[in-house]
Amino acid sequence: MNKKPNIVLFFVDDMGWKDPAFMGSDYHETPHLDQFASEGVVFHNAYSAGPNCAPSRACMISGQYTPRHGKVAVWNSKRGIEEQMRLEPVPDQGLPLENYTLAEALKDGGYKTGIFGKWHIAGTPSEQGFDVNGETDASEIHFNETNDPKDIFSLTEKACNFMEENKEQPFFLFLSHHTVHTKWEARQPMIEYFEGKEKGKIHNNAKYAAMVKHTDDSMGMIMEKLKALGLDENTIVFFTSDNGAIGKVKQTPLRGAKGMLYEGGIRVPLVVRWPSTIQPANSTTPIINIDFYPTMLELAGIEKAKDKVLDGESFTPILQGKKEELSRSTIYYHYPIYLDGKNARGARDPYFRNRPVTVAIQGDWKFLFFHEEYILDGGEKKIASNHMVELYNLKDDPSEKKDLSQVEIKKRNQLLKDVKQWMKKTNAPLAMKKTPENYRPVYKRGSHNQKKTH
Incomplete structure (x- = not known):
């Protein structure tokens, strides 16, 4: 052996x-x-x-x-x-x-x-x-x-x-x-x-x-x-x-x-x-x-x-x-990207499977931090109304149907602080405002030699 x-x-x-x-x-x-x-x-x-x-x-x-x-x-x-x-x-x-x-x-x-x-x-x-x-x-x-x-x-x-x-x-x-x-x-x-x-x-x-x-x-x-x-x-x-x-x-x-x-x-x-x-x-x-x-x-x-x-x-x-x-x-995810998917089952909206987001899973809690609303819709000052975060208790709600971000305020704020600290520690960049300097053309399938896997 x-x-x-x-x-x-x-x-x-x-x-x-x-x-x-x-x-x-x-x-x-x-x-x-x-x-x-x-x-x-x-x-x-x-x-x-x-x-x-x-x-x-x-x-x-x-x-x-x-x-x-x-x-x-x-x-x-x-x-x-x-x-x-x-x-x-x-x-x-x-x-x-x-x-x-x-x-x-x-x-x-x-x-x-x-x-x-x-x-x-x-x-x-x-x-x-x-x-x-x-x-x-x-x-x-x-x-x-x-x-x-x-x-x-x-x-x-x-x-x-x-x-x-x-x-x-x-x-x-x-x-x-x-x-x-x-x-x-x-x-x-x-x-x-x-x-x-x-x-x-x-x-x-x-x-x-x-x-x-x-x-x-x-x-x-x-x-x-x-x-x-x-x-x-x-x-x-x-x-x-x-x-x-x-x-x-x-x-x-x-x-x-x-x-x-x-x-x-x-x-x-x-x-x-x-x-x-x-x-x-x-x-x-x-x-x-x-x-x-x-x-x-x-x-x-x-x-x-x-x-x-x-x-x-x-x-x-x-x-x-x-x-x-x-x-x-805590487990973390950082995906400051757009991923296509029209009317995808379970998605946040009818256009994308993923919009720029950072996620934390901590014990029974799941926290999603969305970059668009944070950057463009008033940030933390408007957190009560701008839908920049979602919070779920996975033990009670594995289907992620009940957003508790406006109910469990203390847990929400603690996880937002944790996510920001982790992003700073790992140099995780937010998605960027639309400027001429930041602009890149949208990806088109078949625009170059690509392999079939997606």
Whole structure:
């Protein structure tokens, strides 16, 4: 047995918090994931660090919130109807190559590192710490020719080969699937199986259910391979999603969907399994994917680089049953951008999934600070009437229907103070007033060579 544990990160694209059967789906079938969850620690209040693909992935691989690295959008921070934008968004940046990533830290700590599937950050995986670069783009998937939906089975086979080739040394495998992102694809017999099944009240789309089942089959292949190689007991497997589900896939009772900072856009499934060390359990402690970096380093016995700033906190003590809570009090989000989405389910208005906003989740409380109203509509002096903040008690109101910002005044003011202090600490910029100096043209799809993922 290796002294250091192997680490597998099984990462799904756009899988919602309630999509796996073990999280409460009333239609999807995920027997392998259900078994996996029964053998690990299930985190019921887990979050992605972003409401869509690229920012969430940049946060996870860097261990940092968006103000540290600048990756705040997919493609562009100015997406949507320009006439409805009251401010100029903060420009998006790629994750800097000099940012010392999780993969680089594990590689320098003696791990063989490999990625298979979606990268979608900046540069190439080879430039950010991966020895084996199996990156693929959605444009390379040809389901009609391969009958392999989103290349899920070929990617899984490559991942299994990587584990076999490196079974004598500790490895970090990042299996980054394109499922269950649109365009939905699944093998016809699986679609027909779900078409013949009684629909659920929450979930009812046969093609999407088939795609979820294919993802579950991939997990089954990974776990079977680990056992065949004799690596099962000393391999830590993380299972999660990069953000919430799209609007067509409900996550009842959560509000919103991918692209929004309401719970439906950022709450995700998360399970960690390590048979030799971790006992099966359930946790309600809020975990965010920037916590993966310090957690994996601690589990691997690797010291953090002295000059590396990490915003996440290791949840190893929770995995080991030594603690029930983390020391931090608050999770933050900073997205000073416009993200298009006409009449999106759960959105604040009919034009955008996201307007410039900073968010704090502290205990049962969720606080949203909207830049437009703060900058243009009188700021804190008009807080009683300008709708610059929203406040929800997630324990009592997980659907975020009852805004308590004009009721729980003391809590509102305390969280506004906390958010401003955090923004100052991390140099998080507000969206900007519209001036000739700040102006940039709105993003238009197809305006340059772009990959299909959004």
